[in-house]
Amino acid sequence: MAEGIGYAILGRIGQNLVAPIGRQFGYLFCFNTNIQNLETQLDSLKVTREGVQLGVDETRNNVRTVGPHLEAWLTKANANTAEAETIINDKAQVQKGCFNGWCPNLKLRYSQGRKAVKKTQELALLHAEGSNYIQSSYNPPPLRIEPISRTTEFQGFDSRILVMNVIIEALKDDGIPLIGICGMGGMGKTTMAKEVPNRTKNLFNEFPMAVVSQEPNLKQVQSCIAEMLGLQLDMENPIVRSSRLRERLLQNDKKILVILDDIWEEFDLEELGFPLEGGSNKNCKILFTSRNQNLWKGIQNKRYIQLQVLVGEEPWHLFRQKVGDCADDLDLLPLAKQIVNECGGLPLALVTIGRALTNEHNQCHWNNALQQLRAPCSESLSSEVPAKVYQALYFSYNFLKDEKAKKLFLHCCLFPEDNDISIEHLVRYGIGLRWFEGIDKVDEIRDRVNVLVDQLKSCYLLLDGHFEGCIKMHDVVRDVAISIAAKDKHGFMIIHGAKLREWPKKVTYELNTSISVISNEIVEFPGGSRCLKLEFLLIVCQNSSLNIPSNFFEGMGELKVLDLSITTYISLLPSSLQFLSNLLTLYLDFCQKFDNISIIGKLLNLEILSFRFSNIEELPEEIGGLVNLKLLDLTKCDQLKRIAPGVISALVQLQELYMDGCGIIWEREGKEGGENASLREFESLSNLNTLEINIKDVVCLPRIPLFSKLTK
Structure with missing residues (x-):
């Protein structure tokens, strides 16, 4: 028995000796495997570190304090990452050995193998700890200004290079917080301002930019700057908003250049949260563009830089580049x-x-x-x-050789200054205004509009917008377009501005064919105005005190396109809407629910109907009477719970239906006397060629050939 106990003790001693010896040999003979394990663990740690860093960046962008445990973990992770990369990079030296690799350096191989194993264990512990700090999702990173191609818009002309050098020198001066690029319209001030970030990446970390324009919405300017800084500025209190923005702009670890484009009148920069402490503020500067060089006279430490016309051979070189070899x-x-x-x-x-x-x-x-x-x-x-x-x-x-291109161009000036214009809006407007007689297909008209847009962009009459599928007008081009519309008697009336507090008063509206009124200050619309030639009406007014008389549309019998963004605070559509018998395109986007939405069913000639992002809860059976409807857009109507049975199947001319993001739950099989529409109703829509619909709640689709050819 004693002998057995002795053998057991010797066995354990042997095991305790063999394991360490085996581990030591492992450092030497499993060197490549140890390095591979280290590389794998390092990749995992880098992914974890990136996730933690995203959270830290989001916290700092929103002017919140980062917890000390996160700071300590990141410091340790960065140090260990650098040490691991050094071990991995030394692999080639270890394998080289002596005598051109014929004799391995066993001592170095053992040492580095041991380091690799130890470091792999440390990285694994860090990875496990860091995984606890990662969220499932984060806000997107701050937006950046799209660079201007130096070979096209920003020319390497001496006159422009000189101005750019002056701007850069002013930006380097800590005593100058405010710098203005001034000059007449069409000089290239915005292009110059957008080029500054490309030339000063070594001076600043971030370059938030906002367009101010002639009728500025300063709260929106704040939000635009905040968004490009990754700052959530969702509070309503103006003092809190300004304070939060100011804190973000003065963060010690950031140098920020705020770019404010197209300023017409001065406003209180400090009150909005844009700091101007001069020499004491080295983290934030403001660069603005304006046609007015008399702004902010009371600010001492500022610099105005005049942008003049091209000189010498520069005009010829620019013209020659645009016009070509001819x-x-x-x-x-x-x-x-x-x-x-x-x-x-x-x-x-x-x-x-x-x-x-x-x-x-x-x-x-x-x-x-x-x-x-x-x-x-x-x-x-x-x-x-x-x-x-x-x-x-x-x-x-x-x-322009195409009259339709001219019409499209002029209609772009009906949108607000510096506004992104959706090309899809122009498509649907064009259908209602009958720009394309003889073309019945919506997708064919969409192709035509895109061709016209390309023509206008090639002539520099339109520009690419900030978002995909959008265009915009240079502010000078828009001024000229408005003048052309007035000169050529197109009957446009364009009334935009935050200061507009009442509906524009005129002796007569009988000559107007298109009216665009945009203001959130108007509190009352007129009733029964005679607009006998009016075909297009765009109104944007989000005012809680808004009063719309029931007879507002009475004198607009020829109206073909109505874009009505006045519905945020009203529950009833004007009853006179039902008498617009010639209406072909109706936009009621971003509206609340209506108690009388069924009156739309009386617009029997309607071809385009859009409720995008609206809070309507039901599509009533009267909508089924719109037998000429070609396009119905219910995108993101997440409150929509019911579509009356038979409505979809009655829209026999429907070509395009957009219902992505709706709250509707479809019935897979139609039920006799059911309360909601079913997917069976699509079977009768032989003209439907575009369908965006959420059908994830349906277990299986009915066997309708239509679903096999559509994107579901």
């Missing part, structure tokens, strides 16, 4: 030189007329352009828009 034709070269001279070095005029004449070899068109530039300009545009810019833009507009 300018080199012997017959056209003299005309091209004269056109450049007439443009007076104004970049927007040179670019616009150059693009209009691109690859144009007909001498008559060049003569016409020169004559229009030389003609006296009697247009009463603001003094900040040079006559030559107006004439160049008017020529580009007049040179």
